[in-house]
Amino acid sequence: MRDNLQKRTGNPxxxxxxxxxxxxxxxxxxxxxxxxxxxxxxxxxxxxxxGTRSGKQLVWMGCSLGLGAFLLMIDEKYFDSxxxxxxxxxxxxxxxxxxxxxxxxxxxxxxxxxxxxxxxxEFAKCATSLALAKLIGEFGFTLSDMRNLAKAAxxxxxxxxxxxxxxxxxxxxxxxxxxxxxxxxxxxxxILFCAVAAVVFFVVGVRFADEFLxxxxxxxxxxxVLLLIWLCVAGMTGVYCPRTGHMRRLLLWGTxxxxxxxxxSRLAIPYDIAWVQIVWIVAxxxxxxxIGLGGRVRAYYLIAAFALGSTAFLxxxxxxxxxxxxxxxxLRIKVLLGIEEDVARAGYNVHQSxxxxxxxxxxxxxxxxxxxxxxxxxxxxxxxxxxxxxxxxQGFIGSCAVLLLFLLLILRxxxxxxxxxxxxxxxxxxxxxxxxLFHVFINIGMVIGxxxxxxxxxxxxxxxxxxxxxxxxxxxxxxxxxxxxxxxxR
Numbered sequence: 001m002r003d004n005l006q007k008r009t010g011n012p013x014x015x016x017x018x019x020x021x022x023x024x025x026x027x028x029x030x031x032x033x034x035x036x037x038x039x040x041x042x043x044x045x046x047x048x049x050x051g052t053r054s055g056k057q058l059v060w061m062g063c064s065l066g067l068g069a070f071l072l073m074i075d076e077k078y079f080d081s082x083x084x085x086x087x088x089x090x091x092x093x094x095x096x097x098x099x100x101x102x103x104x105x106x107x108x109x110x111x112x113x114x115x116x117x118x119x120x121x122e123f124a125k126c127a128t129s130l131a132l133a134k135l136i137g138e139f140g141f142t143l144s145d146m147r148n149l150a151k152a153a154x155x156x157x158x159x160x161x162x163x164x165x166x167x168x169x170x171x172x173x174x175x176x177x178x179x180x181x182x183x184x185x186x187x188x189x190x191i192l193f194c195a196v197a198a199v200v201f202f203v204v205g206v207r208f209a210d211e212f213l214x215x216x217x218x219x220x221x222x223x224x225v226l227l228l229i230w231l232c233v234a235g236m237t238g239v240y241c242p243r244t245g246h247m248r249r250l251l252l253w254g255t256x257x258x259x260x261x262x263x264x265s266r267l268a269i270p271y272d273i274a275w276v277q278i279v280w281i282v283a284x285x286x287x288x289x290x291i292g293l294g295g296r297v298r299a300y301y302l303i304a305a306f307a308l309g310s311t312a313f314l315x316x317x318x319x320x321x322x323x324x325x326x327x328x329x330x331l332r333i334k335v336l337l338g339i340e341e342d343v344a345r346a347g348y349n350v351h352q353s354x355x356x357x358x359x360x361x362x363x364x365x366x367x368x369x370x371x372x373x374x375x376x377x378x379x380x381x382x383x384x385x386x387x388x389x390x391x392x393x394q395g396f397i398g399s400c401a402v403l404l405l406f407l408l409l410i411l412r413x414x415x416x417x418x419x420x421x422x423x424x425x426x427x428x429x430x431x432x433x434x435x436x437l438f439h440v441f442i443n444i445g446m447v448i449g450x451x452x453x454x455x456x457x458x459x460x461x462x463x464x465x466x467x468x469x470x471x472x473x474x475x476x477x478x479x480x481x482x483x484x485x486x487x488x489x490r
Contacts, residue, residue: 015483016072017416023409024068024460024475028061030402031386031461038373038382038389039463053382053463060465064472071476076484079477080137080424083130087155090127093120094162101166109166121171122470124159129431129474131155132178136185137424143186152182170454177438181430190236194306197232201225201310202317207337209318215266218274222314226277229310230254233284233303240299246291250284281307332452349385350449352378357391357399357448364395382463384455387447406440406459416482425481432474 032054039053040046049055097120101108110117132155135141143149156178163172183192208221216223234254238247261276285304292300321330356372365371370392372378378385391399410433417429436459443458445451457467 015486016479017412017482020409020412020416020475020479021068023405023412027402027405027409027460028064030390030405031458032057032061033367034386034389034393034461035382035463037368037370037393038386040368040374056465057463057468060468063465064468067469068472068476068479071473072480072483074480076425076481079130079480080134083127083134086127087131090120090124091159091162094124094159094166098166107167109163109168109171116465119171119464119466121159121163121166121168122466123473124163125174125435125470126473126477128155128159128175128178129428129435130477132181132431133424133428136427137422143182144188149182149187149191168455170456173442173454174435174438174456177434178431180434180437181427184430185427190302197228197310198313201228201314203337204228205314205318206321206333213262213273216262216270217265217272222274223277225314226274226281226311227258229281229307229314230258230277230284232310233281233288233307236303236306237288237300240303241297246288250287254280254284278311281311349379349453350446353385353388353447354449356381356388360392360395360399362396364391364393364398367393369393380455383457384443384453384462385447386458386461386463387444390461402461403444406436410437410440413478416478419485420481421485421488422481425478425485428481429478432478435474436471 035057036047036054046052047054048058050059097111098108101110102112104110109121110119132152135152135155136143141148143152156175160172160175163175179187179192179195183189205221205225208224209219211220212218213220213223230250234247234250237244237250241247257276257280258273261273265271265273285307288300288304288307292298292304321333325333352372356370356378359365359372360370368374370389372392373381373389378388381389387399387402390402394401413429413433413436417426417433420426420429439456439459442451442454443456443462446453457464459471460468
């Protein structure tokens with residue numbers, strides 16, 4: 001009896017985190033019900049037929065459960081040993097996909113295997129996560145070293161570039177989520193700050209590109225971004241070079257320059273004060289390089305590079321938007337930022353999605369009673385825009401319940417990842433966390449009009465076997481690592 005109990009508790013399936021498995025099952029069930037509501041006509045209750053989307057999804061769910069159980073039985077050391085081979089094999093598959101895949105809505109990312117189609121990009125996330133965990137888990141490897149960071153970034157950017165070749169920009173952008181893991185593992189925070197600053201500069205520069213400052217010929221977008229660059233440079237000087245007095249000087253001189261430039265334009269000769277701001281930024285960069293040479297302080301050079309690089313980014317991004325991006329891409333960005341309204345084309349999906357979610361009210365219209373979804377007003381309502389079905393049928397309460405489940409899942413993964421005894425397990429856990437967080441935030445954000453429409457699924461909800469299997473692989477491999485870690489700590 002005692003020996004049987006020891007064998008049972010030693011089995012990794014019994015050591016798996018059953019809270020995550022329970023949340024996983026709840027999300028699967030809620031996702032299947034949402035697909036039923038989104039794909040069936042009024043009065044149609046044939047949910048289990050292979051000819052229906054809900055019937056096919058039920059098969060994918062059954063296969064996913066079998067896959068999860070199988071992964072829990074595998075020795076976790078196996079994933080460590082084959083991670084490099086899996087990564088290379090996935091790169092080869094991504095490389096040949098555009099040549100053998102059919103053109104589906106302008107994308108060549110789906111490989112047909114008889115009655116089933118698979119999207120390799122969904123499985124590439126898992127292969128890349130394992131490869132990153134293997135690399136960063138090496139003895140003495142640290143992301144604070146720029147050469148090591150370049151190696152890790154290369155592992156991310158290579159599959160990302162191959163997926164872009166398939167014209168799947170949305171799936172490629174998901175790989176940027178790995179940089180959240182990089183930050184946890186020692187990537188300098190300045191890199192993450194630069195990325196956030198670039199997004200802010202782009203949004204502000206584009207959003208207010210056609211508005212002018214009173215009394216000047218400078219646009220609000222350019223002038224405000226240049227003002228932000230000055231403030232960021234002064235702030236970074238104070239953070240990375242404290243007790244030097246340089247931050248106070250930059251703030252004082254910058255205030256005088258900006259106020260004098262605006263006053264002359266306002267009271268004397270109106271002109272584009274952005275040119276004065278650019279000269280001031282160049283002067284700041286020169287000043288920082290000069291004091292850096294005197295004290296041989298590397299931080300001054302990096303701050304100067306940030307100042308000049310941010311200014312160059314402002315003008316190159318404006319050029320790219322107007323001359324490099326295609327017309328439909330320009331329109332999507334402008335609709336998202338509120339510059340233009342186009343509910344008939346670029347903004348149609350989001351507009352209809354908002355109507356569907358809003359019509360659900362507090363408690364929703366009930367299962368299979370959503371009029372917007374039943375009348376097919378929302379395109380892709382059982383895939384990328386599945387959340388609008390939840391909002392219409394289950395209302396605000398049901399939507400919050402789904403968000404709460406995702407929050408519990410993400411927090412639990414975070415807690416388990418932090419307690420892993422190996423770097424490999426911790427890094428892989430943070431990879432899973434980052435990918436799930438990116439998918440949930442961007443997908444729900446694009447459905448309610450807060451983020452760009454880039455066409456990525458909502459985990460465990462959106463119709464499709466590739467997405468479901470991909471997330472199941474990610475999640476259950478991590479559960480197997482955690483189960484093995486528990487056994488080692490016994």
